[in-house]
Amino acid sequence: DLPGVMADMNEARYYPHGGAYAHVVGYVAKVSDNDVKGMRERGEEIPSILYNPGYRIGRVGLEKALDEPLRGEAGGNRVEVDVRGRVVAEDMAGSKPAVQGSEVVLTLDNDVQQRALEVFGEEAGSIVVMDVRNGDILAMVSSPSFDPNLFVSGVPSRIYRALADYERRPLTDKALAGTFAPGSTFKPVVGLAAMKRGLDPTRRIVCNGSFYLGRRFACLGRHGALDLRGAIKASCNVYFMTLATEMGPDAIAETARDMGFGQTFDIGIGGQKAGLVPDREWKRRTYSGEQKTWYPGESPSYGIGQGALTVNALQLAVYTSRVANGRKAVMPRLIKSIGGVEQGSNAFADLPYDPQMLQVLRDGMEAVTSAGGTGFRNSQLGLGTVQMAGKTGTAQARNYGAGSRKGAGRPWSQKDHNLFVAYAPTDNPRYAVSVIVQHGGLGGGTAGAPRAREVMKVALLKDPEMRARIEQSGFEAQEDAGVREAEARGEPLDGAATDTAAPAPLVEPAR
Template sequence: VGGSRPAVPGKDVVLTLDADVQNRALEVFGDESGACVVMDVRNGDILCMLSAPSFDPNLFVSGVPTRTYRALADYERKPLLDKAINGTFPPGSTFKPATALALLAAGVDPADRVNCSGVFRTGQRCWGRHGSQDMHNAIKNSCDIYFYTMCNRAGVDLIRDTAMKLGFEHEFDIGVDNQRKGLLPSTEWKRRTFPRDPVWHPGETTSVAIGQGAVTVNALQLAVYTSRLANGRKAILPRLIKSVGGVDRPSGAEVPDLPFSVEHLDIVRGGMIAVANDRSGTAYRQSQLGLGDIQMAGKTGTAQTRNYGSGSRRSNVWSQKDHNLFIAFAPVDAPRYAVVVIIEHGGRGGGTAGAPRAREVMRTVLLKDPEMRERITRPPPPEATGPQIDEGEIGAAPESAVAPPAPSVPATPRPTGGPRPYLSGPQ
């Protein structure tokens, strides 16, 4: 044919993805919608980057039939949207460790205590009545009242600055475009976006402090954030392409140090360890790995998707349920892997749908690591004691904890739009 040229073989591209981990994540998601990202916190390698529900890309090789395309495009759970990098969500209480680091940078004493009666002076509610809380317990119990009370000691601009240093509102050079940066609001953003009401009000910081309001992030950013917290030294960057033509791409560990003190990071990580290993933590039951002495640290999150008004936050309509998030790293004594799970409209608390799936994915990652397999033979740590308060059990009956794989949920029309006004619920 005139003008045609013979095909030239391209260079081999080797990804960091692990097919076993990717497939396990797909299994445990079942019919749910959302994203899962797994990173090696030592070098930034992305072992899993899942968007669910998925589809067969081979359908598009020779031109997808219109009927098939319309079925995919119109399905409420949006399989054509890459929820790992192009879908943005309010992070909910998974954002609280970032707020805690901002408070510490502002000089807040982590031993300072706030009494949680369940209701803040503005009328905002906490999902429980936690009593006297210091920073450690506020992270462990996901106490909104603590963060409502303390957040303006840092202010929205310092919270934003801290969150950006942890990886939010960034696009990463992973060889894949079409990433959405999300949003971290600030006083300057308020002036630019709302010229008729340009002043940032202290009451607006309360929503930002717990990962609501205008805050939006994607799953890859959450994984980078979790990896940086776990690594504790380096501002780890994600790497998806391992090599091109036999030449390795730069490691995600070839980066500057984190601009946070070791003492401050230890305080925040201590709270995350308690989330998963203290019986009164918000994800204790769902975070037990059963792999010898290996323990996981985590943080639950619930992200509101609608304005409840004076009605109930509970709904049997899929599109009206809260998003369900969980971030985790393991082992706690020498972190290697970070896992992020976002379950779109997954139910009440981050421990009900996100944590069980994160646990199963984390188990797969650890079982593939020869050094971790050796630790499985060691005796488990002493069993935690004290009352167990699973997320959602205070103030309202919880939705049933979901064991993977997930049951199917009836399809219902889904509205689109940005973050809604926030009314706190179980975290």
Template sequence: PGGDVPATPGKEVQLSLDMDLQLRGLELFGEESGAAVLMDCRSGDILAMVSAPSFDANRFVRGLSAAEYKALAEYDHKPLFNKALTATYPPGSTFKTLVAVAALEAGFSADMTINCPGHWNFGGRRWRCDAVHGATNMHDAIATSCDTYFYTISLKLGPDRIADTARRFGLGQAFDIGIPGQKKGLIPDTAYKRRAFPRDPVWHPGETPSFGIGQGYTLVTALQQCVAAARMANGRKALVPRLIRSVGGVARPDASAAPDLDFDPAHLALVREAMGSVTTRGTAARTGQIGLGDVRMSGKTGTAQGYNYNGGRGVHGTAGPWHLRDHAWFTGFAPHDTPRYAIAVLVEHGGFGAQAAAPRARDLMRLALLKDPELRSRIERPPAPPVAVADSRGPVEGGPA
């Protein structure tokens, strides 16, 4: 009744996103379905948060035709679904890094070896491993992603210790970044089993090995995976992600306001070192090298079952129908020695993490490193001049053996 209400300018909102990284992330996915999140693991700033495939939001302003909306809504790659925040997936073998921390915190020795003959017998069934790893310690189990090692160690730990560690890394929770619709996913434990399955409330020992390799009931988002990688990389703070950097010129809280990450720093350092071996001699040795001199990326690959393989439903790799294939993950950080940026990449039904997710993580991380002036100067630093070494014949050009 009072007529039109005049518009009032709102406060300026500054986001943390880097447009170059955001566009490069979309470019890397092409027509593939998935998500990528890249964070500054010092401040918690989200520099890229990609959900692919994308769509032109301006088309909604003018109004979509029924046919246009139907095409978007019914496309099996789900462009209208935010896969970074709303979609949840099993984390697969990326979860093994957190199980390793849980084991170290519980007093297990990293030097303890477990024999992997390519399988593990338990509960009247044979659990497979992707390779014969032989006598394997924790470092090598992470580098080569040995299922047998983590089947065994998770059974010794039990679900509650694993779940507590995973939650302390940020899994199973939503974050206040100003965007609604986040899913918390699921980090199961014995209390969850009692709530969700009143007819069978007991957590059975046979449910733990799947949990230990990031399968079973476990579900996470790409944002949570990046937060976990950032906390692992930072090693001191329980970082929370920040998408809105300031409102009206007033900065939002950054990492300085985050609580301490209450883990033994030596345990985190050991796992980070093993993650460095993933990209040098482990599962991502061929696809995780960023080619920037002594600046290298560390991480963990993951191949997560979307379906159980029994009855021919699930497809391991990319040999079958797209919607039945495994999901591909890579989580990590760089540089390995002085972490600045953390990343999580999911390729929905992409097959193997090393083949589908690691190369995309590598290329997006490479751009982030090259855009950092301090790191770029390190990358472009000229090689040291040759050292003159004298021998009985006089000075010659050379260097240390």
């Protein structure tokens, strides 16, 4: 209507780290009719800034969850200019100062986060790193990732379809929404449930390679007589199948929930899936007829982290943090502050278990990463007296029948999932890590452990106290001597238990 007058507007969101934070931070996109319609239906007042051409709102991740505090308020100056465009007057009554959105600070550490994505390479899966003392999440990565900058100005349909159709699902946040059977990483939970119900951890159960209950359940090894610590070290199926059959599902489910499974956490971001912790009530609620009954033959698989049980990487990190802490039910925290106001609290509830019971689990997990343990070779940090304890895991992705579970030659989608959980240092735990390598193949010590090792090293070396301790220990000579000593004794570098396979060195991507 006014010749020579035009509106010129440009707004942009730029993500400098590309895919490293794509799933956590999310991205923004243009406001749609459906967005405005949804606000009206909820009875919300429509902010005038949403009507500005090209304005963008949060679509997923923290961008969506914190859209309002990040948004701020639009402002502008109403001015009069001469023919040369120079301001000659300002209408103060018609001007409105802009209000900047609140600054949001996360607990994530950029170096740990970047390394976590880097070590995945082309593999699919997730890594979560937590501080076991205060619950701060130092890294939460889902791989493969994507560049959120593509979505700011509108991603071309061909690129979106390529991302959406790729079998490794880069648009899915596998750390929160990817649920998998935990496999043998769940065995310490079964041991803890049994101790709560009177199990003497020194009780020995004989493993002859099989467990029989209506049918044969295999254990990939003949471990002989083992106590709880030894069963965790060897990842003996027979031991934990026996405990699960004796206790039943309800006892296991109770302890699993105490340790962080079957629930979501208030970390300020949506899209979490709680997974499933099955028990008798769940079967009654879910099925009909004869299927409503929990049969004894279902318990052996439950005892080794299979069956209907599913978890996500964040839950595995919380569980590992609680084992490492030994006393407190550590809760995760992602948002450190909003607008300068501290978020979250370190006042955690006490774990409903005797700390000595948690110590038994830690003893077993420390043995996993010692000579002869299922995760020995690929879990060595090489940082002198600073050692890492962990638990390997393999989760079946399909029923193999009488066939081999080895992944060689199989299509990617038919290989087992590869898991590893760990904490360090063993003598005074500070950091916990969980790794899920989707279809990573048989043996949690082969794909999960080396990735956990590399990420844990970054977290430890960035900690000033840990770095000082490492530098004082002359660690290179100690590490080499330890490996040579184990080999001289004739001890295997990787045990012949459920979660073992030939060690696969981590391929270092270009930096």
